[in-house]
Amino acid sequence: MAFREINAKMVEATVTPGQRLFSQRGAMLAYRGEVSFTPNTAGGQGGIVSMIGRRVADEDTPLMTVEGSGTVLFGHGGHHIQVIQLTGDTLYVEADRLLAFEGSLQQGTMFLGSQGGVMGMVRGQVSGQGLFTTTLKGHGAVAVMAHGGVIEIPITPQRPVHVDPQAYVAHHGDVRNKLSTALGWRDMVGRGSGEAFQLELSGSGAVYVQASEEKL
DSSP states (O other): OOEEEEETTEEEEEEOTTOOEEEETTOEEEEEEEEEEEEETTOSSSHHHHHHHHHHTTOOOOEEEEEEEEEEEEOOTTOEEEEEEEEEEEEEEOGGGEEEEETTSEEEEEEGGGTTHHHHHHHHHHHTOOSEEEEEEEEEEEEEEESSOEEEEEEBTTBOEEEOTTTEEEEEEEEEEEEEEOOOHHHHTTOSOSOOEEEEEEEEEEEEEESOSOOO
16 A cells, blocks of 8 residues: 555655656645656546546546655645555545545546436535546555545445435445435424435445535
């Protein structure tokens, strides 16, 4: 794994020759060794076509390429940082939550309507994610940002997980998600629980939930 958690708000990345990292621009706190930081005009991986796709989808958070030999401390805005190790599966996460990720991962963009049709699009709007989300696939580590601490909740076929859309951070694995509502007569008369919408995630994988309902 390229990332080592120093504390809840900083990670240390090991940079080795021939292996590059991507990080959010301006997230470097300190470094040792011969390390270069280059603005990534393509906004990540996949070349110009992929960059255009991310810009159209509003998933093109400015990134920089990190190369060389040494160690780098990353952090941003005092946000909590969670390191996620992928072993061949796909992580679904908003681009602005990405702090850094290994160059071995394949970056892409997914239309939320492809997971849940119209309700998938509604889910994106209700959760504040918009109509698209960023995907990272393959073997490697990702450092994502969140408010407060983050808990990883396993998802199994027998035990789907329901999450407040505002507390949702990311998920990975073979997981389907849909928006469910709990509107009842109490909500109509203003005596509801205030938890009118929830994300239901089912399948096999894990979801990451932050200790806040505040977006980044």
